[in-house]
Each structure stands twice: as structure tokens, then as C-alpha cells.
Amino acid sequence: MIYKKYGKTGKDISVIGFGGMRFPKVNGEYDYDKCAEFVVKANELGVNYFDTAPGYCDDHSEKIMAHAFKMMKNPFYVSTKCSERDGTKLRKTLETSLKRMNLEKINFFHIWCILDIDDYRSRMVKGGAYETALKAKEEGLIEHITFSTHCSGDEIETIVNEGCFEGMTVGYNIINFPFRQKGLKAAYEKGLGIATMNPLGGGLIPQKADYFDFIRGADDKTVVDAAIKFNASHDEITTVLCGMGSMEEVIQNCKIGNSLVKLDENKLKEIEKRLFSSMDKLCTGCRYCEHCPKGIPVSKFMLSYNNHILGDTKGIYDYLRYHWGINYKQANECISCGLCERKCTQHLPIISRLKETYEWGTEY
Structure with a gap:
């Protein structure tokens, strides 16, 4: 597995991260043992960044992760989140996450789902989300304060330039990259670690594999391989969060993380020509x-x-x-x-x- 530095934190993070939003149900229920097998296998194959959140998988994701963490032998880092703007509510959510996952601290704690600049400002007020997270960091309950967003590139640039965060998670993929590239570069230049979510466009890319076949390079077996490699080959991107709902997906995604070649500039231009503005509205x-x-x-x-x-x-x-x-x-x-x-x-x-x-x- 290839590892990259997460911003200025000094941490080496696997280029493929485990996204905990796509655990499958069996007969309408989550089988904790089965789901945990995917997490443990990914860790065995070199993944050390595990992303979860309250509410993911009908509020089971953190519990599944906790079940897996007990069986994992290799070192790992945990990312979770809170969308509460009120500091008191954020603190309660943080304590619940720590207890659920039997952790002393959250390595990467996200101020979750910043929608726009006004929303960002609402998290930064006195007694609000950021101030409470900062206090928790001083207490040792949080190691790094980060944020997640679907904002535009310009909005992301504004946020990162204020210098309050050590990293971000952003929706970024081969479909929408022209619309968030500015924010990605701004965060990288500011020294933030960057995790990307939705590398497969929420599943749209494999569902429309024939349509998106133009993204495949000569060495890509599938559009899934091409889409994940596209994100992972960016210098700016530390880790690509992949939802893994089967052992086959775990093995496939980890193989991609074993050998990466930077995307050819001509191929990038070819892809960009095929995109159009409305595709950011998918x-x-x-x-x-x-x-x-x-x-x-x-x-x-x-x-x-x-x-x-x-x-x-x-x-x-x-x-x-x-x-x-x-x-x-x-x-x-x-x-x-x-x-x-x-x-x-x-x-x-x-x-x-x-x-x-x-x-x-x-x-x-």
C-alpha cells in the first residue's frame, strides 16, 4: 500500500481509505461479524484510515467499526464527524462516538457537512461547534480538527485560508473535478491533509459504465479502477475513501493502492473535454x-x-x-x-x- 503525508500532521495515511457508509444489509439487518471482516481485511492489506459517522448505515457504522477495531492488528486512524452547530450538542455526540468505538481519542474529527460560507460561519461562533471541538482537542479527546464539505471551490478556498483546520474531506471525482479543483489546490497549498469522498459519484460511474468508459486508460480494467486511480494519483489528495461492501471490493480497491502512476496530462484534458457544466448537478x-x-x-x-x-x-x-x-x-x-x-x-x-x-x- 502506498502512503502519503496527511498535511502537516506527520501522519502517513494509506492512499485508499475505508469509507464506512456502504456496509450491506442481509435480510434487512447488519451482520456485524460479516461487515467487520471487510474492515479487518482492509487493514491487513494496508489500509490505516477508517472513516465513519453517527447516522451512517442507519446509525450502525460506528458500532460495526468498533467491532472490527477489536480484531485489528495493524495500527490505524479513525475519522468521525458531527454536524451539530451547537457546542453542547457536539460535545455529547463526540462523547457518544468515543464510547461506542471504545477509543480514548478521535484522530480526525470533522466539523461535518459545511454547506456554504454562512453555514461555516455558524460553526465558528462563540460556544459553537469549532470552539467546543478545540476545547476537546486541548483535553486530548480529539487529535486533529478537520471539516467535511460539498462547497464550491471558491468557498473551500475561503474556509481553508482562515487557517482553522488541519484537513478536509470533500466530494471529488472524475465527474465534478473541474468544479472543486480550485478548493482542492488551495487546501493543499495551505498544508491541509485531504480525503476525498464519492470517488465513484455515489455509484453513478459503475452504474453507467458504458457511458463513462472514456475515463479508462490503457491499464484500467474497469471504470471503477479508473475513477479511484484518478483521485489517488493527485498529489493534493492524501486518501480516497472507498465504500467497501464485499470482500471482492476490498481486494480490488487495495490493489489499486499498491501501485499508482500519475494521470497523464493529455488524458486529463481528454476527460475534461467530455465533461459539461450540468454534470456537477448529478x-x-x-x-x-x-x-x-x-x-x-x-x-x-x-x-x-x-x-x-x-x-x-x-x-x-x-x-x-x-x-x-x-x-x-x-x-x-x-x-x-x-x-x-x-x-x-x-x-x-x-x-x-x-x-x-x-x-x-x-x-x-
């Missing part, structure tokens, strides 16, 4: 938009809408019908309360997309 399937008061499965509608963005409007209805078993007419139950849009980390126009999905549906 839903990545993070599912923060869920829990609609009308029971609309919003994330499934948004993932289906990706087909329209990629030029196949009929695909919306095929995906809804055959992939999810959803009637498109459910989109018409939206009451435009805005809850989903406020939660969306990518600021997608969810309400108008639901309306369009309903209106276009009569054609298919």
Missing part, C-alpha cells in the same frame, strides 16, 4: 435528503433523475419502475416544504426536479 446518492414528511423517497427520485442529465429522460422512469419499484406519480405528492433542499449538500433544485419528473411521466 445526485451522488448521499441520502441526506431523506425523511420527507410526505414519505417521498427523494434520494431515489434524484438518482433516477440523473438519467435525464445524462441524456436519457426515459431512463428516469425505467429506473424508478424497475430499479426501485416506485410509481413516478408519487413525485406529485411534494408539498414544496423545502426540507430536502435545505439538507442537500449539493444544493440541487429537488422540488423542481420532482415536478418535472411528474410532468414528463405521462410521456412514458
Whole structure:
């Protein structure tokens, strides 16, 4: 496994990190023993950065990680998060995470899901999230304060230039890189460690493998290999978080981390020419938009809408019908309360997309 320095922390981090958001269910339940096997195997193959969070996998992810940590023999680092703006609530969440995972400290503690500059400012107020995390660091409960975001490149640049954080986790992949590259470079130049999430576009890249085949290089067997290698080959990126829901995925991803060649500049230019501005508006399937008061499965509608963005409007209805078993007419139950849009980390126009999905549906 190749290792990179995480910013100025002095820590050597595996170029492939384990993202704890994609553990599979078996018969509607999480099998802790089975899920922990994936984590332990990744550690055996050299992975030493394990990313989790409260709420991941129906709030089971931290517990699964804890189960695995007891069996791991190689050194490792733990990343978790809290989205609370209120300092008292953040402290409670931190203490819960420590207790759940039986840890004395969190190595990389993220101020989670900063949506925009106003949201960032709300975390930095007196008595707020950052001040509380800083106090916890002084107590030895946190080793490094970091942040996670889906902000634009310009917004990320503003945040990192204020110098409050040692690292960041950012949504970055072969689809959206032109839109966040500025922020990535700014963080790197400021000396931050950088973890990237959603390297497969929330699963969109393998789902649309034929469409995205142009990203493959001569040595790439699949578009998955190409997408992960794309992120990992960046000098700026310390570790690429890969969700691993099977032993095959663990082995495949770790192989990528064993040998990397920097992406050819000509190939990068070729890829960029194939991209267009609306591709940054693809839903990545993070599912923060869920829990609609009308029971609309919003994330499934948004993932289906990706087909329209990629030029196949009929695909919306095929995906809804055959992939999810959803009637498109459910989109018409939206009451435009805005809850989903406020939660969306990518600021997608969810309400108008639901309306369009309903209106276009009569054609298919």
C-alpha cells in the first residue's frame, strides 16, 4: 500500500481509505461479524484510515467499526464527524462516538457537512461547534480538527485560508473535478491533509459504465479502477475513501493502492473535454435528503433523475419502475416544504426536479 503525508500532521495515511457508509444489509439487518471482516481485511492489506459517522448505515457504522477495531492488528486512524452547530450538542455526540468505538481519542474529527460560507460561519461562533471541538482537542479527546464539505471551490478556498483546520474531506471525482479543483489546490497549498469522498459519484460511474468508459486508460480494467486511480494519483489528495461492501471490493480497491502512476496530462484534458457544466448537478446518492414528511423517497427520485442529465429522460422512469419499484406519480405528492433542499449538500433544485419528473411521466 502506498502512503502519503496527511498535511502537516506527520501522519502517513494509506492512499485508499475505508469509507464506512456502504456496509450491506442481509435480510434487512447488519451482520456485524460479516461487515467487520471487510474492515479487518482492509487493514491487513494496508489500509490505516477508517472513516465513519453517527447516522451512517442507519446509525450502525460506528458500532460495526468498533467491532472490527477489536480484531485489528495493524495500527490505524479513525475519522468521525458531527454536524451539530451547537457546542453542547457536539460535545455529547463526540462523547457518544468515543464510547461506542471504545477509543480514548478521535484522530480526525470533522466539523461535518459545511454547506456554504454562512453555514461555516455558524460553526465558528462563540460556544459553537469549532470552539467546543478545540476545547476537546486541548483535553486530548480529539487529535486533529478537520471539516467535511460539498462547497464550491471558491468557498473551500475561503474556509481553508482562515487557517482553522488541519484537513478536509470533500466530494471529488472524475465527474465534478473541474468544479472543486480550485478548493482542492488551495487546501493543499495551505498544508491541509485531504480525503476525498464519492470517488465513484455515489455509484453513478459503475452504474453507467458504458457511458463513462472514456475515463479508462490503457491499464484500467474497469471504470471503477479508473475513477479511484484518478483521485489517488493527485498529489493534493492524501486518501480516497472507498465504500467497501464485499470482500471482492476490498481486494480490488487495495490493489489499486499498491501501485499508482500519475494521470497523464493529455488524458486529463481528454476527460475534461467530455465533461459539461450540468454534470456537477448529478445526485451522488448521499441520502441526506431523506425523511420527507410526505414519505417521498427523494434520494431515489434524484438518482433516477440523473438519467435525464445524462441524456436519457426515459431512463428516469425505467429506473424508478424497475430499479426501485416506485410509481413516478408519487413525485406529485411534494408539498414544496423545502426540507430536502435545505439538507442537500449539493444544493440541487429537488422540488423542481420532482415536478418535472411528474410532468414528463405521462410521456412514458
